[in-house]
Amino acid sequence: MPTVTIHPSGEVIYLEPDETVLSGLYKAGYAYTIGCRRGGCAICKVDCHAGSFHYNRPVADTVITAEEAVDGTCLSCRAVPENDITIELRGENVRLVNPFLRQMNEKARLRAEATAAAERTRRAGTTTKE
Amino acid sequence: MAVMRMGYVHARVTDLAEAKQHYANSLGLYETLAEDGKVYYKGWDEWDHHSVVLEEGGVGVVKFGFKVEYESDIDLIEKRAQDYGLSVERMSKGENPEVSDGIRFISPSEHVFEVYHAQTVIGTEVGTHNPEAFPRHLVGVGVPALDHALILAEDVRTMENMFRTVFDFFPTERVQTDLDDNDAHFIATWMTCNNQIHQIAVLEGPQSKLHHFAFKLGDWTEVGRAADLMSMDDIPIDIGPTRHGITRGQTIYFFDPSGNRNEVFAGGYPAYRDRPVNKWTPDQIAKGIFYHARELNERFTTVHT
Ligand code: FES
Numbered sequence: 001m002p003t004v005t006i007h008p009s010g011e012v013i014y015l016e017p018d019e020t021v022l023s024g025l026y027k028a029g030y031a032y033t034i035g036c037r038r039g040g041c042a043i044c045k046v047d048c049h050a051g052s053f054h055y056n057r058p059v060a061d062t063v064i065t066a067e068e069a070v071d072g073t074c075l076s077c078r079a080v081p082e083n084d085i086t087i088e089l090r091g092e093n094v095r096l097v098n099p100f101l102r103q104m105n106e107k108a109r110l111r112a113e114a115t116a117a118a119e120r121t122r123r124a125g126t127t128t129k130e
Numbered sequence: 131m132a133v134m135r136m137g138y139v140h141a142r143v144t145d146l147a148e149a150k151q152h153y154a155n156s157l158g159l160y161e162t163l164a165e166d167g168k169v170y171y172k173g174w175d176e177w178d179h180h181s182v183v184l185e186e187g188g189v190g191v192v193k194f195g196f197k198v199e200y201e202s203d204i205d206l207i208e209k210r211a212q213d214y215g216l217s218v219e220r221m222s223k224g225e226n227p228e229v230s231d232g233i234r235f236i237s238p239s240e241h242v243f244e245v246y247h248a249q250t251v252i253g254t255e256v257g258t259h260n261p262e263a264f265p266r267h268l269v270g271v272g273v274p275a276l277d278h279a280l281i282l283a284e285d286v287r288t289m290e291n292m293f294r295t296v297f298d299f300f301p302t303e304r305v306q307t308d309l310d311d312n313d314a315h316f317i318a319t320w321m322t323c324n325n326q327i328h329q330i331a332v333l334e335g336p337q338s339k340l341h342h343f344a345f346k347l348g349d350w351t352e353v354g355r356a357a358d359l360m361s362m363d364d365i366p367i368d369i370g371p372t373r374h375g376i377t378r379g380q381t382i383y384f385f386d387p388s389g390n391r392n393e394v395f396a397g398g399y400p401a402y403r404d405r406p407v408n409k410w411t412p413d414q415i416a417k418g419i420f421y422h423a424r425e426l427n428e429r430f431t432t433v434h435t
């Protein structure tokens with residue numbers, strides 16, 4: 001259950017497994033400049049400061065150049081985080097356009113954290129008994 | 131009439147399998163050939179071998195093909211293009227599968243244009259012998275044919291001049307800064323060579339880029355049905371269904387799985403060479419492009435492949 005932290009405001013957004021950064025942010029009630037949502041127009045680039053991600057589809061080298069592939073550039077509509085990542089938008093900040101969706105995402109994140117914590121406790125308990 | 135129509139669009143896609151899903155199963159084009167990492171399609175009401183070519187690797191447009199009526203038109207257009215200052219090369223038959231010989235040149239907007247006089251005729255899906263109104267088992271949207279394309283260019287006026295001089299096209303509508311053509315800066319122009327309201331449009335923007343290519347539909351009902359199918363197939367809709375003030379066409383802009391913008395386009399009033407050009411001023415451009423929202427979303431000018 002990877003999360004996306006948005007620098008510098010510090011919002012934390014919960015993503016479903018295999019969900020792209022763009023899809024996760026929009027489903028959580030946020031908006032920013034996007035275009036095709038299919039990796040072709042290059043407009044949804046953000047910077048990734050921490051954590052790692054992969055692209056769920058081949059990306060044209062005119063969209064992400066060889067240099068951008070290694071400098072932390074993240075094509076957010078195709079990027080699926082592999083662990084918790086921190087991103088920063090370019091020249092704008094995300095806008096919270098739907099607080100209701102934001103709340104649902106926050107609850108989903110808390111539920112997922114609680115489940116993970118319970119799982120850790122259960123495992124720890126089993127180990128002690130052995 | 132020398133040029134009859136824009137006959138084909140050749141585009142790049144990042145993933146051919148996904149693109150086939152979109153163009154064949156969602157839009158309903160008929161695959162006529164697949165070889166060398168390229169797929170060739172036609173719509174059900176097209177008779178020539180193909181109107182769309184998809185090539186795996188990258189995004190955007192590779193080239194456009196314009197079909198002339200007679201073989202001798204090729205020489206005529208070659209001459210006009212050379213006189214206009216373009217460097218023209220000859221292409222031989224078969225360089226494009228099932229396409230005749232012709233010429234190729236790069237436009238001032240840095241797009242590749244080919245001119246040809248024949249393609250292998252396959253025939254429409256209803257044939258010519260006591261034809262039915264449409265094929266019974268269309269797939270998805272079931273687009274009948276390619277309609278037009280919008281490309282970007284740094285210098286719109288020069289592109290309009292090129293289309294007039296070399297292809298004998300004429301403008302039907304324009305966005306321009308002044309109603310006097312001589313004083314005006316051209317922001318966009320819509321052009322054709324027959325009664326179809328536009329076959330190619332040019333919008334001010336970066337060189338060599340594709341804004342969209344469009345498929346024909348019959349009317350509002352078909353546009354609405356297409357939108358329903360786009361939801362079923364999770365196709366990202368850019369805008370619509372809505373109307374363009376410019377051309378009066380009914381439209382949906384949407385994206386293919388590689389992010390190339392497509393459109394379905396219905397209606398549009400008949401074009402004539404002697405009909406005065408409709409002129410839109412920049413303050414009304416939003417209404418001209420999206421007649422209902424009357425707001426130009428930022429994607430219209432910034433998103434292209
Ligand atoms: S939105 Fe077009 S590349 Fe991401």
Ligand SMILES: [Fe+2]
Pocket residue numbers: 278279280342344393395
């Ligand atoms: Fe169009």
